[in-house]
Amino acid sequence: MAEAIVSAVLEQLTSIIAEGIQQEVKLVVGVEKEVKKLRSNLEDIEAVLVDAEERQVKEKAQIEGAEDAGVPKKKVCFFFPSSCFSFKQVSLRRDIAMKIKDVTENLDGIAKQKDMYTFNRIRSVEKSERVQSTSFVDVFEICGRVEEKSILVPKLCENSEQQLPIISIVGMGGIGKTILAQFAYNDDKVINSFDKRMWVCVSEHFDEYRIATAIIEALEDSPSNLAELDSLLRHINRSIVGKKFFLVLDDVWNEDYKKLEPLYHCLKNGLHGSKILITTRKESVARMMGSIDIINVKELPDEECWLLFRRLAFFGMPQVECQKFEEIGRQILSKCKGLPLAVKTIGSLLRFKKHREEWQSILESELWKLEEFEKDIFQPLLLSYNDLPSMIKRCFIYCAIFPKDYNIRRKYLIQLWMAQGYLKGEGNDVMEIIGQNYFDYLASRSFFQEFKKDDKNNIFKCKMHYLVHDFAQFLCKNECLHKEVNGLNEPIINSSYHEQVCHLIVTINEEDSFPNSVFSLRRMRSFLYNFEDSQVQLTPNILPKLFDELTSLKALSIGPSWRHEHVIEDIPKEVRKLIHLRYLNLSFLRIRKLPEALCGLYNLQILDINQCRELEELPQGIGKLIKLRHLENYGTTSLRNIPIGIQRLTNLRILREFVLSGGGGNGDKACSLEGLKYLDLFEELYIRGLGNISDVNEAKRSKIKNQKNLLHLTLDFRKDEGERRNEDDEALLEILQPSLNLEKLRLDKYRGNTILPNWMMSLTNLSHLTFRNCVNCTHLPSLGKLPSLESLSIWAMKSVKRVSNEFLGIESDGTSSSFTFFPKLKTLTFQNMDEWEEWDYETTRNGEEEGDITIMPSLISLSIHSCSKLKALPNHLDQNTTLKKDISRCPLLRYR
Incomplete structure (x- = not known):
């Protein structure tokens, strides 16, 4: 842990110099020299900390000093308290000089003491290498x-x-x-x-x-x-x-x-x-x-151990190489003593070691002689931990904040890492991608398990084994804590480690039981309310004091969830005191507006207001949040518009919903669709209120096509007031051409008579497509030739009466240059198609043999609901006995 702490301090020191803040510091005589000396001392200490951490576990030695040796005890954390270190703003440059000098003098003493303990200089593994994303093996299926x-x-x-x-x-x-x-x-x-x-x-x-x-x-x-x-x-x-x-x-x-x-x-x-x-x-x-x-349950039998070990340690290794490593692999395996978690941890570690010398080093490590704690499991965990790059060590240790058996959402964890400054970009890398790589790195080394994956096979949720969690808690030394509060008389923090707490998540099970002891944790950097497990939610009365006292917070989560009655309706003005805040979660609250005081949080990177359904307006000064990267506002259904200041947020990467005003309310203070051209958005975007656009040139100027990193797009054509001509929506849809990288597209409340803009068939990466409430369309668009389409949902297209050749993309004469339609389609859904009567293709009636064409060869699931006039399925679906059919409220439909 200490190595990760010093590394963090060095990164911040480098950041200060790189960003030009030193230009002010240089005005103080001697400061530049002191800064260089400070950096030198820190680098000297950092070089021995890998060895110190190993010895701390093995020998119970403390780098802070040893009273037994007669040396005065000197604590590093006095100067930079663990992961809580930050360079605070001071009013006078002279104060900067004095503070740096004091720190440097004290570090001089610490640096000299390293020789007394004969620490070895060891550079952190992969110190200078960029961490790349890696594949990982989910061992759930190979447990034995x-x-x-x-x-x-x-x-x-x-x-x-x-x-x-x-x-x-x-x-x-x-x-x-x-x-x-x-x-x-x-x-x-x-x-x-x-x-x-x-x-x-x-x-x-x-x-x-x-x-x-x-x-x-x-x-x-x-x-x-x-x-x-x-x-x-x-x-x-x-x-x-x-x-x-x-x-x-x-x-x-x-x-x-x-x-x-x-x-x-x-x-x-x-x-x-x-x-x-x-x-x-x-x-x-x-x-x-x-x-x-x-x-x-006894130790895993030798051969089952070997099968598990081999699947992990030899993953991706040629067979010839596997044979070379088998003997030493079995020697290492014998040290795991039949414990599956130990086998999994060491196997995952060795998978990334391609040289015999590295395997030999693992075999001969002194850590196998460790006789403390969970005897046979902490040794392999410590070996694997010591192999992590220092920046990923910090990320792993932070996970100790969660309760045991907690479902850790990958995205949430990465955002918390961002808030603590653990994700430093290199070159053009963005923090979000670095965070994903760090997460995958830990997953590949079996620090996480029980993965839940999305339809793209990406992890979105995981857990930590309870022994891995114990190990993380041991390393963090009470800096990262979960506390369950069952009443006011229960002390939340043990006085013996009160000063160590930097990151806290609380579970509250009784009304009005928020403990006052929390307010005294002035060094706290993370305060997270565990809404998933708490039986009650935070009450409004604690917020002013929370904001008043915990002014060093970088991450704050007070939002409840759908399971609780929402009671917080206002964010008090004291929020402006949280000037170090980078992550703020207010999701699911009943707030109607956010205070302008929020715009003083100039370090804020992530603002989560998801599912704040009563929120009507964002603060007009939002453009002051120049470091904002994520505006999570999914489900803010009452939001009237997006303030024009959003255009200034050039760091913004995530914006869930972009709302176009209907002309009432803030007028020229609201951002138009054109404002999107100033942003570089990632992931997904829901544009609501396209029916309010009166000038299609505004859509042209938005340059949505340039949003290369936008993979999911929803176009909602709703209009606040009055009617809209059908051809207006058709023209607008043609202009709103997305990037060719688009993977998911949804059209909602579209009023045009046809759906097939010139650009749609060029979306070769499109895998998910949804049409909802496109009530004027009489025919389905020709989609059968989309090469990557896997999921198609069609809802409430109430004017469609017949589905035939045009749906596949067959020419009007019944011929086609392509004989496979919807080649990758897996799921197909129709719902609320009130006038739909017939579904058939003329190609099978023109004397062509069934083998001449292939329709939906990959289809797994067909769902049809509330299509009251539909009479029959086409033959290729009706005769498919392996197809899962989910059909309801279709009284005339006969199918096999």
């Missing part, structure tokens, strides 16, 4: 445990004479208990054997209230608003009547049966055959819970 799975699954599916039996999986940390339980939980036989499945992570603190709440949410697919445990238990008791359920309680530690008993009894109302499965490190816990079966 064949014997245990063959025992567990039948036990879960069979009927037992005992009412509500409990089965236990017992084994040491990192042995694979949770993975085994997940395999069983997702097994098809198990899924088909139960009406309801529920998974709850318990962890060290057995919180009956949280567990009961999680069970209700799993049972009913919605959160509970009940405040008392007794009410929750009665609700569960009623909800499971007539249901055969399967409940997993993962990672149970508590041995007090009195805590479990009320929950167990309320679950007895389920159908016979219901089961509870627990995972625990302690057999005494399983005995206490009265398990009828205990499955003791």
